Amino acid sequence: MISRTAELLGGFVAGDFFPSAHRWLNAITGVQGRLEKNFKEMDSLFEREIKARESAGRGGGGADDDTFTTILVNLLREEKSDNEVGLTRDGVKALLLDLLFGGTDAMAEAMVWAMAELARTPRALARAQEEVRRVAAGKRHVDEGDLERLSYLHAVVKEIFRLHPVAALLLPRECQQRCRVAGYDVAAGTRVYINVWSIGRDAGTWDKPEEFRPERFEGSPIDYLGQHFELVPFGSGRRICMGIPMAEAVVELTLANLLHGFDWALPMGVRREEVDMGEVFGIVVRKKEPLVLVATPAKLL
Known part of the structure; x- marks a missing residue:
């Protein structure tokens, strides 16, 4: 439903x-x-x-x-x-x-995109998995107290929100008075859409924007809390999404436990470049083809 x-x-x-x-x-x-x-x-x-x-x-x-x-x-x-x-x-x-x-579909899709990108980037998958298992060593599950020490995982989530914002267009705004923006006259009452998908892939802002590279956020002050306009998957200002803390905690915690508890691989015979990353537009940007991965329980203890 x-x-x-x-x-x-x-x-x-x-x-x-x-x-x-x-x-x-x-x-x-x-x-x-x-x-x-x-x-x-x-x-x-x-x-x-x-x-x-x-x-x-x-x-x-x-x-x-x-x-x-x-x-x-x-x-x-x-x-x-x-x-x-x-x-x-x-x-x-x-x-x-x-x-x-509210947020159910969005968070699920964010994790699908994260696992898809990690599966296509073994280097990033191995590094994220090593960090999670080092921080949660000796434990069967990652808990919220561990998240603050998972800096690379946090960079992975930022990169996912940049490449695959759950909403390609933010909720529409309405211009309250006539103004001029970047040389364009905008009439009062104009409905304005913010294309965060395009902003996240702008070659003038990001180096190699089409590549999945969580390392770009290491040591970077850029965050998705609405203060850096090059990364606004949740919007900004008074109408920013109030669900950021929940989305951040759920996505990071679930992703950390997936990486901690299982080893992941593509199905036999499927190459990284063959993974279909096509998108289906809607309220939430979905992966066009279902993601299929092979999960092997990890030997943790």
Whole structure:
């Protein structure tokens, strides 16, 4: 459902370009029907989860049930008993959608791109793996406390966000007043898109921009926190993505454990240059062809 939602939100919709005729255009092209079907499936899932917790009584599944959904249902019950206008059933469903959809697809795709690039660059894979296993020596898993010592892994993640930003275009902005930018007159009300994919591959800014080279970030102050405009995969300013800390922690921690727990190789007979790195555009930039790798459990202890 998450994948279908992302496809619907990021796909081409003719009605967006012809607002006065969007209703019948969306009906003819079938977009409206797909949207309604997707909405009903998602709504049914949330309704089932909410009812399950309501029928279980306060605390949901038991005294130890402190899941996000149960807390929301308890708050919803309190709002009703106090007879105040506050959290609604639809509001609970909207928050659950944010929890499920926000960042889930983006972080998964970031890790796919990271593993694809590492598999195509044995030198980088070996160095990242050596660092992770040295820092987490004697342990079966890498934990968050280890991340601050994984400087090369952090450089790998930066390079992934440069080459493969999860969103090729940032959320659109609207110019509030007439201005002039780089010799171009921009009228008030103009919708502006920031092409972070193009910025990350600008030959005037990056040396050999098409190459996967995490070393370019070693000793470099450039980061993706919005202060360096050559690397803005999460945006910048007041509208910067608030999920940066979560994305950074999840991607680095998952990637570190993948490298720590397994040895990775391409399938037999597949050469590095044969790995298809084609992209599919949407809300999240996906790898066109699924990534296939051979994972061998590492002997850690």
